[in-house]
Amino acid sequence: MPPANHDRFFGDYSFSETVGLWLEKGTKEASCLLNPFISTEGFAFTPDEYLDLLERLRGAVRRYNRLPGVSNGLEDLNTGFFRYRNLEESTAFIRSHLTEYLERGDKLHRNFLLVINQHARSVATEKRRELREKTNELEKLERELTQAEEMTGRRQRKVFAEIAVRWENYLKAAHRKTEEETVNADGESLRANLENEREALNAAFTLMGRELKTDGLSLSALTVNPRHGDPNRLRELEGALNDLLREVDEAGLYQLPLRVTDAATTPRQLQQLDSLLGKLRNTELHLGELPVFYDQRHFWYAQPAHLRRLLAPLLDLPPEDWETAFSSWYFERCLEREQRPERFFLESIEPGPVTVSASESVQVKAGNLGFVRPGEAWPSATSEDLLLDLSGKDDFNGEIIAKTLSVNPLSDVSALPVAVSGHRDPVLLFSQSFQPLHPPAWRERVAGSSPAGPPNCVLFQSDDSSPWCPLSDWDGSTVDKLNVFLPEKLTDEAGKCLIDTWESLIASAPEITFFHTLSPNTITQGLLSDGINGAFLTSVLLRAAEAAEAEPFDRGALAALGREVRIRCGLPEPGPHPLAVQFGNALKAELPDHFIEIYVPWRDTFLPLVLQSPSGRKSVLLPDGRLPGRADKEVEMVRQEELRSVGFDVLGLNALNCWENLADEVERIVRKVKG
Incomplete structure (x- = not known):
């Protein structure tokens, strides 16, 4: 499977x-x-x-x-300091550039303030002088109007006319009016005009600062009046600021460029400079961090x-x-x-009669297990035998009537691992995970000396009276009993031969006795060695034989040795199904009186999640609706029917429902378990 x-x-x-x-x-x-x-x-x-x-x-x-x-x-420092420079280089670079830029920036800031404020002073002085002149002229007209109001007749009308002319001249000079404006020469109209002008002058004095500030915001080399400022000086300051901003950006001191757009007016240029100086001073302030x-x-x-x-x-x-x-x-x-x-979810197969063809198709026939290695001829076999083709040719010549599989050795991590369903021979523990019902018929014996044969080689003996032969001479045939001698040290060729042969060797005889001259410490050191090598396999086989021979046999040790071999061979090691673990935790609150087990050994596999009610009723929950192994439909039907035949209710666990609405799936399962 x-x-x-x-x-x-x-x-x-x-x-x-x-x-x-x-x-x-x-x-x-x-x-x-x-x-x-x-x-x-x-x-x-x-x-x-x-x-x-x-x-x-x-x-x-x-x-x-x-x-x-x-x-x-x-936060705004350039990321390059932290990615491409060490702390000392970054600190020296930042400190030196801060010192230079702050010195230049402070001097430039002072010059900007001088130019802007001198311009403001000059404009304000001129404005005040204009207002004073207007006020003096207005007061003179008011005095003359007061004197004229005390006159009568023709003389009064003559003075009113003179004042009206002077008022017209005042308006042209003070307000720069070019259009002729009709001025009434009567006293009341003149008095009203003068009072309105007085109020306007008072307001102008009051609002002069605000107006000058607003006008100053538009100051630039293009708009400055030469009477109040030098356009060339403003251009020099603008150029110096742009040079400073460009140098800071090119130096890469900060993460983002500081010169995004050009400032059109001198006050905005000063704002840019203030922002730069503020950033530089803030960096200098926190440089200790x-x-x-x-x-x-x-x-x-x-x-x-x-x-x-x-x-x-x-x-x-x-x-x-x-x-x-x-x-x-x-x-x-x-x-x-x-x-x-x-x-991904398939409903658990409903109970029903198992067809004869399906039942027969999954029966494991008692026969021999043989291996065909590279360079070897196909052995004679019957229909009850199973041949595993390791030759890589996948060529059966049309003469083999035995069941045949083309497989790779366990040490080939690129091969797809498979598991044998229903056949629980304990020697399969090295290739798949399950709890053995009985141990292999293996024995471990310490030999007084090495038997006759090539030194530092694995030797085998078909029966007690046969001569010892090197493992390289083994033809893969099956026997009733096998003796194997494992030396303390292996040559490189002998180690490679053991790695290539050990899987078929342990499956070639129902009874195997392993002879050796290794000390317990040497066996332990072999188990601790890295990877799949001759010393490791020697130690594994000896410890497995020791565990199998114990009374009672050490099931835990056999399972642990098999797991270690599978891990080193790169086989996926099954464990508790994550969904079964989490769903079991969710069921505990809903079924407090039920006994809940995770990853329960059962025959050739493990049951993901098992529930047992107080009355003894058992339910097995299968994520995706299938047992571990993902057999085809006929085999899965037989396996689930086996569960039902021993009293299990088989329920499918829908992973999609668990993801989208865990509470609903828990409720559904609880109803079925209690129903």
């Missing part, structure tokens, strides 16, 4: 297993703290990436918890860009929420990639 995760979705994990990984964090309150619309660009969504990012986040938590807090005064800030930023830019998109909002959250928020966000975005997640 293919392994349980042959429908790979997240690395070697299936869709339902990925839902289980999400449920571990996704039902907690902190799981919704990250924005679901953060871009997923750059994320590969693989187990290796997840573990790498998770470890980086944990390192970030430790780093930021250990560092003291810093202000935001250095640079070592801590550098450490933070250097660590920040050492992270991948896509992780920084998550790290930025996480920095505003309590550190204890980081892992939950990240894991939930990561797995949910991973699950969202699937457009048709409903395709």
